[in-house]
Amino acid sequence: MENSRPHITWKRRTRREIQKARRTVILGVGNKTRGDDAAGIVCSGKLKKSLRGKARSRLKISLGYESPESLTGEIRKFDPDLVLILDAAVGPHRPGAVFLVEKDRIPDEGFSTHKLSLALFVRYLEESIGCKVMVLGIQPETIGFNVRTNELSDPVKKSVNTLAEFLSKTLAKKYRI
Numbered sequence: 001m002e003n004s005r006p007h008i009t010w011k012r013r014t015r016r017e018i019q020k021a022r023r024t025v026i027l028g029v030g031n032k033t034r035g036d037d038a039a040g041i042v043c044s045g046k047l048k049k050s051l052r053g054k055a056r057s058r059l060k061i062s063l064g065y066e067s068p069e070s071l072t073g074e075i076r077k078f079d080p081d082l083v084l085i086l087d088a089a090v091g092p093h094r095p096g097a098v099f100l101v102e103k104d105r106i107p108d109e110g111f112s113t114h115k116l117s118l119a120l121f122v123r124y125l126e127e128s129i130g131c132k133v134m135v136l137g138i139q140p141e142t143i144g145f146n147v148r149t150n151e152l153s154d155p156v157k158k159s160v161n162t163l164a165e166f167l168s169k170t171l172a173k174k175y176r177i
Contacts, residue, residue: 089137
């Protein structure tokens with residue numbers, strides 16, 4: 001059964017982990033040509049613009065597209081305590097819902113828009129860097145390759161804006177920017 005108030009859990013847990021972290025990486029992943037699959041990239045892009053050049057020594061915002069593993073060296077060099085991955089994720093939620101994707105629920109194989117399994121990438125970051133990794137999912141309405149779906153659906157666009165605003169305020173408060 002769908003949690004009728006999933007935002008309370010993800011907001012509280014995300015805020016708590018950001019407050020505990022000395023250094024944070026925000027990593028948007030997805031495919032910008034597949035409709036709502038671009039949600040994580042669009043959200044990270046908005047954050048990058050709103051927090052441009054601020055707290056660079058303690059905050060890094062990156063776009064991993066469909067190959068976030070290509071940023072592993074950059075993430076390792078930054079040495080974060082927290083990596084927050086933003087991605088479109090299918091769950092038992094309404095389109096546009098934001099929710100924490102529990103690591104044990106990320107499929108290890110099967111169909112994915114990522115070149116490397118996200119589950120493997122999360123495990124690699126945690127084990128090799130020793131950081132906490134959280135995945136915030138945004139429930140897609142549409143994911144496809146046709147021209148009509150190259151933009152975010154209305155519910156996902158609204159949630160991306162809400163998530164970017166929440167993260168911008170939370171990060172600005174934490175890092176005094």
